[in-house]
Amino acid sequence: MNYCGRIMKIKCQINGHTCVLPSFLTRFLVKPLFLYCSTITPNGKPQIQPIIFVNELGKCNIAFLVKKQSSLTRNLQKNPKLALTTDETHPTDPLKNKGIMIEAVSQLNDSKDEVEECFNYLRKKYNSDIVTKILGIDIILNYVKIQAFPVKIVYWKGPFFKKFKCNQR
Amino acid sequence: MKLGSMQPPKKYKFLQEQVFEGIWPFNKLKSPVNVFLLLLLYFFWGLGLYFIYEIPMSYFIAGSCGALGLFLWTIGIFHYADSLRNVEVERITKVNQKFLVGFLENLFHPSSLVISVVVFTFVVTYFFTSQAFGIENFLFFIQKEMNWNSVPPLLLLYVLLLTFDLCYRLGLSFYVIIVQIRRNFRLAQYLKTPILKTQFSSTDIRNLEKTDYIHYLAIVSGFTLIPLGLMDPVLFVMLCTYLVVTIGLTTVNILHLRLLYERSIPDGLLSLIRSTKFAQVGTISPGNFPHITPTLFVFDGRNFFIATSIKSQKVKNLHRLKDIAIFIDSRKDGDITKDVGVLITGRSRIYGHDLHTGILNYLIFGLHLFRIYLLFKKKYLKYISEYWKIHRRLPQAWQLLPILSRTFIEIVPEQFFLWKASRTELIKL
Structure with a gap:
């Protein structure tokens, strides 16, 4: 399992095409502690917020928990599209900057089992203390699980941006 | 929450707005149409005087420019008041409410008329007594030019009414600037205290700054009064001094508020x-x-x-x-x-x-x-x-x-x- 940060093969289905993500992309889905999540508010403005996350076993589906009453939930209920990004920036060498941006469509799930399962995965990836400090208590009652399904992946190295192409049917 | 709705029973309005609300047909129209009606009134009145008394064209143009300046200034002041009443305040706390309501109370206080009355009294005194001090003003010029024994009453009424309207606005703008200076200094005091600083949102300060720009534009419209000022050297010097001082003070005021904006961001x-x-x-x-x-x-x-x-x-x-x-x-x-x-x-x-x-x-x-x-x-x-x-x-x-x-x-x-x-x-x- 890759919740603990081990890099393994991740299979993605993007726009009806299935493919295995190369390792330089996979590590961006596994290694980082935060992903920056951008959503659109009901009045049409972008909003950014870091999230702690897990990616489901062998898939490039990203899951995280958000409070039911939070602005992030409100945004995704109105517009399920979101963008996630993470990067490795270098303070002096622009050629060493690397990163990935995923455009995804989200699904909200408030089933207690799903929320609990995601919470347990988060505890495995981070640890109980950290997750409790970040999410608080009464997770099962107050949170919903968000699953983000990628529709487009863009990555960059230095100033070169590339769109990841999924070629297999 | 809108700034103007903080004390709903009281309407924050300038005297001119209240006058427009009480006089037909201005009360039937909304700004800027009612202000445009005032401009038309002065223009046609001036046109009538031009034809009836055959006054020189230069006087008619100067009067029309005065009316235009009055129109632009009034639009600016009304828009300033309106935008201030409608400024959205992020969150209301006891501290910022005291500050903001205090600012509005001062701004729309009837004492704003005092400076206007002083300016008007000074100008009218100048009109009627300057000759005693050996200075000929434009009323005497026109009297001499037209070979009149005295200035016709309709023309005199026009001059006095236009003068009052202009002096009211000049005085009001000066009063507004004084209130803005006081507001900035009070705000600076609040921002110096860490506990009070948290009560102020930088967005609110930026919104106040935006409204100050509207008043700035109202003052700049005073340049349309220059042709009127050219009719009389003393009035010209007074007008230019006024414009330089008010524009200078407003610029400093806005720069100060910009500085306070940065200070309002938590350290x-x-x-x-x-x-x-x-x-x-x-x-x-x-x-x-x-x-x-x-x-x-x-x-x-x-x-x-x-x-x-x-x-x-x-x-x-x-x-x-x-x-x-x-x-x-x-x-x-x-x-x-x-x-x-x-x-x-x-x-x-x-x-x-x-x-x-x-x-x-x-x-x-x-x-x-x-x-x-x-x-x-x-x-x-x-x-x-x-x-x-x-x-x-x-x-x-x-x-x-x-x-x-x-x-x-x-x-x-x-x-x-x-x-x-x-x-x-x-x-x-």
């Missing part, structure tokens, strides 16, 4: 903004997908600036929709629960998205853009020098060529939100 956030190298910038792509990428940024104490390629998706998105978000966080490597960040949402301005707009922007805002470049150079000296070494090897879109490939984007903040890893929800500042 912790300001140091986070200044010390962080990379920010996440969010825009909206076609198809209503959010778009987010990391970028270098600078903050000039007021607005944020990012530098990017004119071919970038950010520029394409912002050319379509100006809404933008920038997220800056501390990215702590150790304990991630101590990570803090700030989200700023606002409007963007691209300084050229292609060759033509790029040249135009560099011609108009060249100095401003050079200042932004210097801010980048100061913050990212090593980064830029590294980039400079390799940029020729990159595709043209990513070379360091101003106008041809690179552009600046200005982010004008509208709202600040605090983010703490230990609290999942954003906190509006």
